Amino acid sequence: MSGILSHNSKIWEGEEQIIIERAEGCYLIDTEGKRYLDGVSSLWVNVHGHCRPEINKAIQAQLEKVAHTTFLGLTHPSAIELAERLIQIAPGQLQRVFYSDTGAAAMEIAIKMALQYWQQCPSPQPERTKFFSLHSSYHGDTVGAMSVGGIDIYRKAYNPLLFSRISAPVADSDHSHYPDAGMTSLEEIERTISVHAHELAAVIMEPLVQGAAGIQVYPPGYTRAIWEIAKRHQILFMLMR
Numbered sequence: 001m002s003g004i005l006s007h008n009s010k011i012w013e014g015e016e017q018i019i020i021e022r023a024e025g026c027y028l029i030d031t032e033g034k035r036y037l038d039g040v041s042s043l044w045v046n047v048h049g050h051c052r053p054e055i056n057k058a059i060q061a062q063l064e065k066v067a068h069t070t071f072l073g074l075t076h077p078s079a080i081e082l083a084e085r086l087i088q089i090a091p092g093q094l095q096r097v098f099y100s101d102t103g104a105a106a107m108e109i110a111i112k113m114a115l116q117y118w119q120q121c122p123s124p125q126p127e128r129t130k131f132f133s134l135h136s137s138y139h140g141d142t143v144g145a146m147s148v149g150g151i152d153i154y155r156k157a158y159n160p161l162l163f164s165r166i167s168a169p170v171a172d173s174d175h176s177h178y179p180d181a182g183m184t185s186l187e188e189i190e191r192t193i194s195v196h197a198h199e200l201a202a203v204i205m206e207p208l209v210q211g212a213a214g215i216q217v218y219p220p221g222y223t224r225a226i227w228e229i230a231k232r233h234q235i236l237f238m239l240m241r
């Protein structure tokens, strides 16, 4: 979440930097030996903690077999095993896995796939080139991911580079956590999507909670309801966590 880091770097510039030398379980330990409870967990990605023996062992075992291969015409047993397990837990008919190394890259890949889908599907609709995303959404800091993001402070310096997105105004604002935060009503989302359905390639949202917006949890059923709206208008639906 580098956008958030660059925003916060104004605050951190004035502080002495903490140098983390090692970690144990859910504690980070700095060069002075001071321990910190790692509540941030590298912005929620290090959910299993640090130096877990079973994870270290698995990484070591993989390195002793092969460190890396391209997926251009190749694959490897660990990639196949993970893909099979992801398919088992994925809902519905989802049976394909395309790996990426960061959230923002996943977003770029999904944007490209959606665009290309409408060019190559059985009834092509190449005019579907726009993306709908939510108010105060965050999807990463590459150019495409920023374009579909809805938090102004992370994108305004880069506006000349970005493509336009379709969004819906907030009906019932809650600005208590974050200047941009607020939840758009389902009625407003349905209205906007139906107006733009003919040109929309996909509807994009973070599932269940908007993290960068200030941990803004959706009301129960909100994600499913937006998925239903996308389905009704035959628009692809992308969830980006």
Ligand SMILES: Cc1ncc(COP(=O)(O)O)c(C=O)c1O
Residues within 6 Å of the ligand: 001, 002, 043, 101, 102, 103, 104, 105, 107, 138, 139, 140, 141, 206, 211, 212, 240, 241
């Ligand atoms: C919902 C969401 N999408 C995309 C990203 C970008 O991920 P990355 O920082 O790995 O590029 C983040 C990062 O926090 C995120 O919260």
